[in-house]
Amino acid sequence: MIPDLSNQHIDRLRDAFLAAGYDTDGVVELLGPQAHAALGRGEPVPALRATTDGGACSTLIRLFLLGQAEPREAVEAALHPLPVDDAVGAGLLSADGDRLRAALDVRPHGTGDDSWWVVSDLDTELRGGQQVRPEHVLGVGQASLSLVRATTRRQVDSVLDLGTGCGVQALHASTHAEHITATDVSERALALASATLRLNRVQADLRQGEWFDPVRGGSYDLVVCNPPFVVGPARTDFVYRDSGLAGDDASALVVRQLPAFLNPGGTGQLLASWLHHEGEDWRDRVAGWLPPGGVDAWFVQRDVAEPELYVGTWLRDAGYDPHSAAGMHKAGEWLDWFETNGVVGVGFGFVTLRRTDAAQGSVVCEDLRHAFDDPLGPESDEWLRRTSWLRENGSPEQLLAARLVTADSTLLEQVSRPGGEGWEPFVHRLHRSDGPGWQHEIDELGVRLLAGLQGALAVEDVLELLAFGTGEDAEELTRAAIPVLRELIRHGMVLPAEWAETSR
Structure with a gap:
């Protein structure tokens, strides 16, 4: 009912x-x-x-x-x-x-100064251990919270919340969007999302239908999506997690179709899962989902689960007793599918997409399984900003002519060992102290180069001085420095001098 x-x-x-x-x-x-x-x-x-x-x-x-x-x-x-x-x-x-x-589950939810109430179905614990129903509408869980933290909060005119569920992403969108459209295939989900939004005095255009069907012909500044990304056999045991598509086809569908619903410069952000096969690089797999044309894409892998752990986690999530006949049957069926299809692991993470006028977008796939506290939403904005700068200024000639600075958040760690003249550094590791906490190992020349990037001189001048002071060949030094600088810029550890000046 x-x-x-x-x-x-x-x-x-x-x-x-x-x-x-x-x-x-x-x-x-x-x-x-x-x-x-x-x-x-x-x-x-x-x-x-x-x-x-x-x-x-x-x-x-x-x-x-x-x-x-x-x-x-x-x-x-x-x-x-x-x-x-x-x-x-x-x-x-x-x-x-x-x-x-x-x-029904009606609970306060908030971040910062914002406080709302979210209406959803009772989970297994509040149902006395009973299995949830097939049409179960999930509340505010770890997946939805992680998407909240990974979503940009820049001011926009229009947001599409694709697969809104209980409406939590639409609530957060209300803090920075003028118009919100929310869709779901489930009539029950839309009823609870409507209650959530009304309870919090948030206006949204709610539409029912599969995937992008309810918004054909529309375009948005931001599309956010927490799809039914659970991978396995093609089934729909529970609408909140199962898409009816086999494997990781649900995530692939959203990544492939989403850019067509973005305004120029618009951004899409979603949770996704992907299969790991023996002998296949997951980066090649997810990059192959992208449509042709100008799309910048940032795939961030936050976790990889082996099939046994993955199946057990999702069965418990739905309220199955792993020792029951039904639980063992489901687990065996699921694991058989993984084995038949050569699946050795399931990756999970975030995808940021941007529609760009460039003939060829930038596609970067990164493994970020280490722990970090800062949300990825602000970082995704900065990643796209840095990607645009590199597209416009990333040729060797342009990069050498640029004035760069080492970011204040970039720290240098040195590991030394005892030598004939005291402690001798043999590992130089850069740490970014905010955002995703990237790390890069560099050599002694890289350390000296970053020390010289203070914004007063062009990169080529800094490299010339470094070559003169160390006796290194200037051409070889330049050739080695260019890819390192590009990667450090992409990760926000080195920045254009004008950005640092305006931020002070």
Whole structure:
């Protein structure tokens, strides 16, 4: 049954939440930092102990965040002015004897100064360990949060949220977009997304249909997509994760078609998965998905899972008991498919695409499986900016004529060993202290070159002075320096001098 939450229901629910202080700050304040952290780890008891006062916010936390059955009188007081019978009839609550439980997950979500509520289906834990339904609408999970952090927040006129689910990407888009269009193949997902957006006073054009069908003929400044990217046999056991396409064809479809729906200079950002086959470079595989023409593409691989781990993770996510007959059957079927198709691993990560007028776009595939804290959204903007600069200034002649500086965030680590004249450095490693935390090993000449990049001289002049001071051949030094500089610029460790000057 699709929830029947009318605008009046949602408006009254919003009033109840505001009156109770049921928002991100209110929940943290009531629970305290330790109980809130424990709840985030999936440990409910500290939160249960902190919510025994019978207050409105406590009741709402116990209902929607802890999955408890609460007394009718307490729920009536907490949801006022929304009548309890209306909430039950609309599919928000369900009866459990003389008590009431949440039938939907409605929880505060926010970043920075923004606080919203997100409406979704109850997960396996709040369903008492029961398997989720095929039409399950996922809430705010790690995948959606990672996409939030990887998405640009530059101001734009139009955003398309492709496969909106519960609407969380559209919520974040509302902070920097004038117009939002959100699509989904699932009628249930669109109903819950509509409730989420109405609850937060966010306007969006909601459309139902598969993939890009609902927006044929349209174009956008930003397209964001968290597709059903789970790879395996062609099936749709759960609409939130299964596309009905085999292997990694769902991710390939989005990457291939998305650029046609971008305005000139527009950007697309999505989560994606790709297969790893023995003897095949994953970079070649994903680059082959791109359409011909001017598209800049940045593929970032954040993790690679072996088939056994991958299957077990997604079966548990859907609520399968791995020891049950159904769980073992599904696992065996899935692993058979991987073996038959020669799959040795599944890569997961982010894709940033940009429509460009250049005849040939820049395609870069990078492995970023190390840990870093900074979000990739701002970095994706800067990556595209640096890519444009390299396209316009990256020929050997232009690069040598440029004035460059070593970025303030670039640090030098040196590893030394004892020698005849004391400690002798034998490893020189550059670290970028922000963003994705890239590292590059360079030689002693590279160290001296970067020390000389202070923006006053053109690169060719710095190289000439370096060759004179070290006795190296100037032509050989220049030939070796050009590809190194291009890579360091692409990673933001060396920058055009004019950028550094304007940022100070």
